[in-house]
Amino acid sequence: xxxxxxxxxxxxxxxxxxxxxxxxxxxxxxxLLPTAAWADDGPTQDEVNAVSRKLFCPVCENTPLDVCPxxxxxxxxxxxxxxLVEGQSEQEILDYFAEMYGDSVLAxxxxxxxxxxxxxxxxxxxxxxxxxxxLRSWTKPVPIAAQVxxxxxxxxxxxxxxxLERELTEWE
Amino acid sequence: xxxxxGLISLVLGLATAVYAAxxxxxxxxxxxxxxxxxxxxxxxxxxxxxxxxxxCGAMIWMLIAGDFxxxxxxxxxxxxxxxxxxxxxxxxxxxxxxxxxxxxxAAFSALVMFRKWGSDKALLPYVIAVSAATEIFFMLLVVFIxxxxxxxxxxxxxxxxxxxLLRHAGMVIHPPMLYLGFVxxxxxxxxxxxxxxxxxxxxxxxxxxxxWTLAAWLFLTLGLVLGxxxxxxxxxxxxxxxxxxxxxxxxxxxxxxxxxxxxxxIQEKRGMLKFWNMALISLTYGLVVLGTFLTRSGIISSxxxxxxxxxxxxxxxxxxxxxxxxxxxxxxxxxxxxxxxRLDSIFSRESAFLVxxxxxxxxxxxxxxxxLFPLITELFAGEKITLRVGxxxxxxxxxxxxxxxxxxxxxxxxxxxxxxRRLGRALFLPTLVSILLVVFLILQDVRSLGALIGFGISAxxxxxxxxxxxxxxxxxxxTRGESFLVALNRIVVRNRRRYGGYLVHxxxxxxxIGITGSYFYQQETQGALRRGETMTLxxxxxxxxxxxxxxxxxxxxxxxxxxxxxxxxxxxxxxKPRREFYIGxxxxxxxPAVRSTVGEDFYVILxxxxxxxxxxxxxxxxxNPLINWLWAGTLMLIVxxxxxxxxSRRARLPVSAAYRxxxxxxxKTSIV
Numbered sequence: 001x002x003x004x005x006x007x008x009x010x011x012x013x014x015x016x017x018x019x020x021x022x023x024x025x026x027x028x029x030x031x032l033l034p035t036a037a038w039a040d041d042g043p044t045q046d047e048v049n050a051v052s053r054k055l056f057c058p059v060c061e062n063t064p065l066d067v068c069p070x071x072x073x074x075x076x077x078x079x080x081x082x083x084l085v086e087g088q089s090e091q092e093i094l095d096y097f098a099e100m101y102g103d104s105v106l107a108x109x110x111x112x113x114x115x116x117x118x119x120x121x122x123x124x125x126x127x128x129x130x131x132x133x134x135l136r137s138w139t140k141p142v143p144i145a146a147q148v149x150x151x152x153x154x155x156x157x158x159x160x161x162x163x164l165e166r167e168l169t170e171w172e
Numbered sequence: 173x174x175x176x177x178g179l180i181s182l183v184l185g186l187a188t189a190v191y192a193a194x195x196x197x198x199x200x201x202x203x204x205x206x207x208x209x210x211x212x213x214x215x216x217x218x219x220x221x222x223x224x225x226x227x228c229g230a231m232i233w234m235l236i237a238g239d240f241x242x243x244x245x246x247x248x249x250x251x252x253x254x255x256x257x258x259x260x261x262x263x264x265x266x267x268x269x270x271x272x273x274x275x276x277x278a279a280f281s282a283l284v285m286f287r288k289w290g291s292d293k294a295l296l297p298y299v300i301a302v303s304a305a306t307e308i309f310f311m312l313l314v315v316f317i318x319x320x321x322x323x324x325x326x327x328x329x330x331x332x333x334x335x336x337l338l339r340h341a342g343m344v345i346h347p348p349m350l351y352l353g354f355v356x357x358x359x360x361x362x363x364x365x366x367x368x369x370x371x372x373x374x375x376x377x378x379x380x381x382x383x384w385t386l387a388a389w390l391f392l393t394l395g396l397v398l399g400x401x402x403x404x405x406x407x408x409x410x411x412x413x414x415x416x417x418x419x420x421x422x423x424x425x426x427x428x429x430x431x432x433x434x435x436x437x438i439q440e441k442r443g444m445l446k447f448w449n450m451a452l453i454s455l456t457y458g459l460v461v462l463g464t465f466l467t468r469s470g471i472i473s474s475x476x477x478x479x480x481x482x483x484x485x486x487x488x489x490x491x492x493x494x495x496x497x498x499x500x501x502x503x504x505x506x507x508x509x510x511x512x513x514r515l516d517s518i519f520s521r522e523s524a525f526l527v528x529x530x531x532x533x534x535x536x537x538x539x540x541x542x543x544l545f546p547l548i549t550e551l552f553a554g555e556k557i558t559l560r561v562g563x564x565x566x567x568x569x570x571x572x573x574x575x576x577x578x579x580x581x582x583x584x585x586x587x588x589x590x591x592x593r594r595l596g597r598a599l600f601l602p603t604l605v606s607i608l609l610v611v612f613l614i615l616q617d618v619r620s621l622g623a624l625i626g627f628g629i630s631a632x633x634x635x636x637x638x639x640x641x642x643x644x645x646x647x648x649x650x651t652r653g654e655s656f657l658v659a660l661n662r663i664v665v666r667n668r669r670r671y672g673g674y675l676v677h678x679x680x681x682x683x684x685i686g687i688t689g690s691y692f693y694q695q696e697t698q699g700a701l702r703r704g705e706t707m708t709l710x711x712x713x714x715x716x717x718x719x720x721x722x723x724x725x726x727x728x729x730x731x732x733x734x735x736x737x738x739x740x741x742x743x744x745x746x747x748k749p750r751r752e753f754y755i756g757x758x759x760x761x762x763x764p765a766v767r768s769t770v771g772e773d774f775y776v777i778l779x780x781x782x783x784x785x786x787x788x789x790x791x792x793x794x795x796n797p798l799i800n801w802l803w804a805g806t807l808m809l810i811v812x813x814x815x816x817x818x819x820s821r822r823a824r825l826p827v828s829a830a831y832r833x834x835x836x837x838x839x840k841t842s843i844v
Contacts (some may be wrong), residue, residue, distance in 0.1 A: 045698040045790070056560055062416045064561075067409035067777075067792070069751075069760045102555060104546075108562030116545060116559055120538040120567040131530045135523055138444075139515040 043084040051080045051090050054107045055097055064107065175242050178230030179321040182271070185223035185278070186311040192216035193304035200297035200370075213300045214285050220307060221282035224275040228262060231271065231320060235261050241327045244268055244320035250333030250756075252725045257334060260344040264334040267320035269347065273464075274310040276348070277355045281307065284359055284384065292376045298366030299359075306358050309490050317486065333727065336754040336761045342402035350395030350422055354460045356388025357429060361457035364450050368501040373446065373508050378436050386817040389433055390810065392426050397806045408762030408777050410696060410794035412802070415564040420543040421463035424536050428456040431532035438525050441587060443512030447502065450509065452529075454498035459536070461491050466543065517589040524582035531575045538567050565691075573625055576684050579677050580633030583640060599636065606632035626688030634681040637674050664815065672816025679812055682805030689798025698779065698792040706738075710795040712774050713738040714747075719781055719789055729753040733778045733789050737767060749778040749791070772797040 052066035057076055060068045065076055076097075083093045097105050109116050192213045199209030231244075235258045240246040248261040248268065263269040281303040289296055314320070360381040367377035399419060400412035413419065432452040438445045465487035502509075515522055541548075542559045549557040584598045610628045618624060641660060648659040664671040697709045701716040708714075717734040724730055732750035736743050747765035754761065767774040773796040781789035 045700070046696075049696070049698055049792075054562075056558075062414055062558075062560075063407070064409065067407075067762075069408075069762055069779075102557065104556065104558040104560075106562075107560040108566075109557070109559055113557060113559075115549075116542070116557075116563055117567065119541050120534075123534045123537045123541075124571075127530045127534045131526060135515065135518050135526065138511070139518055 043081060047084060048077055048081050051084070051093055052077055054090075054094060055080075055105050056107060058101050058104060174230045174234050174239065175321045175323060178227045178234075179315075179319065181223050181226040181230070182274075182311065182321070183315060185220045185227065185274075186308065186315055188216050188223060189220050189278075189304045189307045189311060192220070193301050193308065196297040196300035196304070200301075206297075210297045210300070213297065213304075217300050217304055218282045218285050220304075221275075221278040224271075224278045224311075228271060228275045231268065232259055232262055235259065238331065240329070240331050241323050242320075243322045243324050246324065246328050246331040248331065248334050250331040250727070252727050253333055253339070256341075256344055257339055260338075261334050263347045263351070264338055264343070265320075267314065267318040269351075270310060270314045270318050271320050272348075273351050273355065274307060274314055276351045277303070277307050277310060277358060280352075280355055280359055280384075284362075287380075292372075292380050294370045294372050295363060295366035295377060295380065298369045299362045302362035302365045303358060306355075306362075313486065330726075332756050333754075336728075336752065336757055336759050337406060339761075340402055340406050342398055342405060346395060346398040346402050349391050349398055353388050353390075353392025353395050353422070354425070354464060356384060356391055357425065357453075357456055357460050359384040359388065360432075360453050364453045365498070365501065368450060368505050371505065371508065373505065375440055375443075378440060378449070382436075383817050383819075385429070385433060385436075386813055389426075389429050390813040390817075392422065392429065393809060393813075394806070396422055396426060397803075401803065404799075405766075406761065406763065408764045410694065410764075410775055410777075410792075410796060411690075412799075415542070415559075415561050417543050418467050420539050421466040424540050424543070425456050425459040425463055427532050427536035427539070428452065428459050431529045431536075432456055434525055434532075435529050438522055442522060444515075444522065446511065447506060447509040448529075450502055451498075454494075454502065458491060458494055458498070459540075461487070461494060465491060519585070519590050519592070521582065521585045521587045521590065524578065524585050528575065528578055528582065531571050531578065535568055535571050535575075538571075539564070542567070569622070573629060576633055576680065577629050579680065580629070580636040583674065583677070584636065598639070601639065602632045602635040605635050620692045623688055623692040626684060626692070630681050630684045630688065633684075634678060637677050637681070640674055641671065668818055669816050672812050672814070672818075675812030675815055676809055677812075679805040679808035682801050682808060686798050686800065686802030686805060689801065690796045693797045695795040696793065698790065700788055700790045703787045707791065707793065709793045711739060712793075712795065714776065714791065714793060716789060716791070717746075719787065726755070728755060731778065731781065733781070733791070735765075735776060735791065737774060737776075745774075747774075747776050749776045751778050768800055770800060773799050 049066040053064055055065040055076065056062065057065055057068065057070075057073050059072050060070055063073075065073050080093055083096070088096075094106060098110065103109055103113055194213075195209050195216060196213035199206030199211075199213060202209065234242055234245050235249045236255060238245070238249065238251055240249075244265060244267050245261075248265040249258050253261070257264075261268065263272045281300075284299065284303065363377040363381040363384075367373055396419070399422070403409075403414065404412040432449065435445055435452060436449050439449050517523075542564055545559045546556045549555055580602065581595075581599070584595055586594075606628045609631045610624050613624055613627060618627075641663070644663045645656055645660040648654060648663055649656055652659065652662075654662065695710050697707065699707045701707055701714075703716055703718055706713050706715045715736040715738065717736055719731060719733045721729065721731045730750055730752050732748050735747050735749070737745040737747055745767045747767060749765040750763045752761045752763060753759070762777055762779075764775050764777045766776070773794070775794040775796055777792040777794075779790040779792050
C-alpha cells in the first residue's frame with residue numbers, strides 16, 4: 001500500500017518532469033534508454049558527477065546538477081552518462097549543454113562572457129586608482145627633515161626619492 | 173475575528189507611524205517650542221511597537237489554532253506541523269515575513285527611543301522621522317500589497333503547510349537574525365541622516381549609534397552563517413554557501429556595513445573621512461533595502477523563490493527615494509564634512525583602513541554586479557546569463573584573502589605615522605611561522621596554491637593577533653605583578669573595543685581555516701550499494717545495512733537508510749541519512765547524516781534506492797575537512813562582538829568617583 005502510493009507519487013513527479021522537458025527531443029531519446037544504466041563497464045557515478053558538478057539545470061534554482069534530486073536533473077545526468085559512454089570528453093559535454101540551454105548552465109562561465117570579469121577588474125583598478133589619488137592628495141606636506149625618514153621607510157619608491165633629492169639640493 | 177483585530181491593529185500602527193513622522197518634523201521646525209511635538213512623536217513611535225505586536229500576536233494565534241480561512245495561514249501552516257514551526261510560519265511566507273519585518277523595525281525604533289538622549293537631543297526628531305519612514309514603507313506593503321490577513325471565501329480542511337525545505341530548526345532562527353541585521357542598520361542610518369539634516373556633524377551620531385551598528389552587524393553575520401548552516405543540514409549538497417542571489421542580497425550589505433564599522437574609527441580618532449562615513453552608511457542602508465527588494469520581489473530567481481511577488485516597482489521607488497534623499501543631504505552638507513586633519517603619512521593606520529574600505533567596497537560591488545548580471549545581460553544582450561559559483565569564487569577569492577591578510581598587518585600600524593622597524597619586529601615571528609607552516613605543508617604534499625595561501629595567511633594573522641594580546645598582558649604583568657591571566661583579563665576589560673575587535677579578527681581566522689579546508693579538500697564519491705556492501709572514501713568505509721520506509725501522518729513518506737561507518741576496521745558510528753517526500757508539496761527533501769569531529773565531517777546522503785528487485789541504494793558521501801572550524805569561529809565572533817559592544821564600567825562611574833587632580837590613583841579608583 002505504502003510502496004504503491006510512493007510509486008504513484010513518484011510517477012506523478014516524473015510526469016511533471018516530462019512536461020518540463022517534453023519539448024526536448026534529445027531527452028526523450030534518453031528516456032527510452034534503460035534507467036538502470038549503471039552498467040558495469042560504463043562510467044562510474046563519480047565520473048558522471050565530475051561533469052554534473054560543473055552544470056546547473058535552468059529549472060532547479062541554483063542547485064548543482066550532481067546533487068539536484070529532481071527528475072529533470074536525473075535525466076540530464078543520464079544524458080551525461082550516455083555521452084560519456086559514447087566517448088565524449090567533459091568539455092564536449094559541457095559545450096553541448098551550453099549550446100542547448102545557454103551559458104547559464106555552466107558553473108564556470110566561458111571566456112565569451114568576458115563582461116562578467118570586466119567590471120570586477122574595473123572596480124579594482126578604479127578603486128586602487130582612487131585610493132592612491134586620495135592618499136596622495138590627503139597627505140600633508142611634511143617638514144623636510146621628517147620627509148627623509150618617511151621616504152626611507154617606503155621601499156623601492158625610486159622616482160620619489162630622486163625628486164626629493166633634487167628638491168633638497170635646490171633648497172640648499 | 174482575529175484577522176480583523178490583526179489588520180486593524182496594523183492599520184493603527186501605520187497611522188501612528190505617519191503621525192510620528194509628521195509630528196517630529198513639525199516639532200523640529202518649531203525649534204525650542206516644538207519640544208511637545210517631538211515628545212509626542214517619540215511616544216507615537218514607541219506605540220507602533222505594541223500595535224504591531226498585537227498584529228503579529230493575532231497572526232501567530234491563528235497559525236497555532238489553524239484558522240485556515242485566512243489565506244496566509246492556509247498557505248504556510250497545516251495541522252500536522254509542530255507548534256514551533258507554526259510560530260515560525262509567521263516568517264515562512266512573503267506576507268508574513270513583511271509583517272514580521274515591520275515588527276522588528278518597530279521594536280528597534282522603540283528601543284532607540286528609550287535610550288538616554290541627553291546632549292544629542294537635537295538628533296531626536298530626525299531619528300524619529302527616518303525610522304518612522306522606514307516603518308511606514310514596510311507597513312504600506314503589508315497593508316495594501318501583501319496583506320497576510322486576507323480571507324478565503326471558504327474554510328479549507330487543512331492548510332498546505334510550510335515549504336518542506338523550511339521545516340528545520342535553523343529556519344526558526346535564521347530569518348529573524350537576518351531581519352534583525354537588516355532592520356538594525358536603519359538605526360545608524362537614521363542617526364547619520366539626523367546629523368546631516370540637523371547640521372550637528374560632530375561624532376556624536378557615531379557614538380550614539382555605535383552599539384546599534386554592532387548589534388545589527390552581529391545579527392546580520394549570524395543570519396548569514398545560520399543560513400549556511402541550514403543549507404548544509406537540509407539542502408544535502410555537502411556545502412554551505414552557493415552564491416545564491418538571496419545569500420548575496422544579505423552578504424552585500426554585510427560587506428558595506430563591515431567597511432563602515434572600520435572606517436568610523438578614523439573619524440573618531442582623527443576627524444577624517446566624515447563625508448565618506450556618511451556615504452558608507454547610506455550605501456549600507458540602500459543595499460539593505462535593495463537586498464530586501466531582491467529577496468522579496470523574485471526579480472532574480474533563486475532557491476528562495478518561495479518569496480516572489482509583484483512588490484517590485486514599489487521597492488524600486490523606495491530605493492530611488494532613499495538614494496535621492498541621502499545624496500541630496502550629503503551634497504548639501506559637504507562643506508561641513510571636511511576633514512579636520514590630513515594624513516601625516518601614507519604609511520599609517522589611517523591608510524590601512526582606507527585599503528580595507530577599498531577591498532570591502534570592491535567586493536560588495538563585485539558581488540552585486542554578479543547578482544544583477546542576469547538582468548544586465550538580458551537588458552543588453554537579450555539573453556539572461558546567470559553567473560555561478562565558479563565565477564564568484566574566482567572574482568572574490570583574491571580580495572577576501574587580501575582582506576584577511578590586511579587584518580593581520582593593519583592593527584600593528586600606529587596612527588598618523590607607523591615605524592617600519594617596529595612593524596618589522598612585530599611581524600617577524602608571524603611571518604617566520606607562516607613560512608615554516610607553508611614549507612611543512614608542501615612537504616606534506618599539499619600542492620594547491622589556494623590552500624597554501626589560505627593556511628599561510630591564517631597562521632600569519634592568527635599569530636600576529638595573539639601576539640597583540642600576549643605582549644599587552646606581559647607588559648602589564650611586568651609593571652603590575654599580576655598573574656598572566658589576570659593581566660589578560662584586565663587589558664581586555666580596559667579596552668573592550670580594541671580587544672573585542674581582535675577576538676572577532678581571531679574568529680575570522682578560524683573561519684578562514686574552515687573555509688580553506690572544506691573548499692580545497694572536500695572529497696566525495698557516489699555509488700550504489702547492495703545490502704552488506706561497502707564503499708570507501710578517505711579512510712572511512714560505509715556498510716549499507718538496510719532501508720526503512722514509512723509514512724508519517726498525511727504529510728510525508730520517509731525513506732531512511734542505515735549505514736555503519738568504519739575507520740581502521742572499527743565501527744565508529746551508525747548514520748541514518750534519509751529522504752523525505754512531502755505529498756502535498758510533491759517535494760523531496762534530502763536530509764544528510766553527519767559524523768562531526770574537529771578534523772572533519774563525514775557526510776552521507778541517500779541519493780536513491782531500488783523500488784523493486786535487489787535491496788540496493790545509492791549513496792553520496794562527502795568528506796569535509798575542518799568545516800567545524802567555521803562554526804566554531806562563529807561562536808567566537810559572537811563573544812568578540814559582545815566584548816566590543818559591552819558598556820564599559822568607566823562610562824557608568826558616578827562623577828564623584830572620576831579622577832580629580834590630586835587624587836591618589838589606586839587600583840580601585842582608577843582605570844577599571
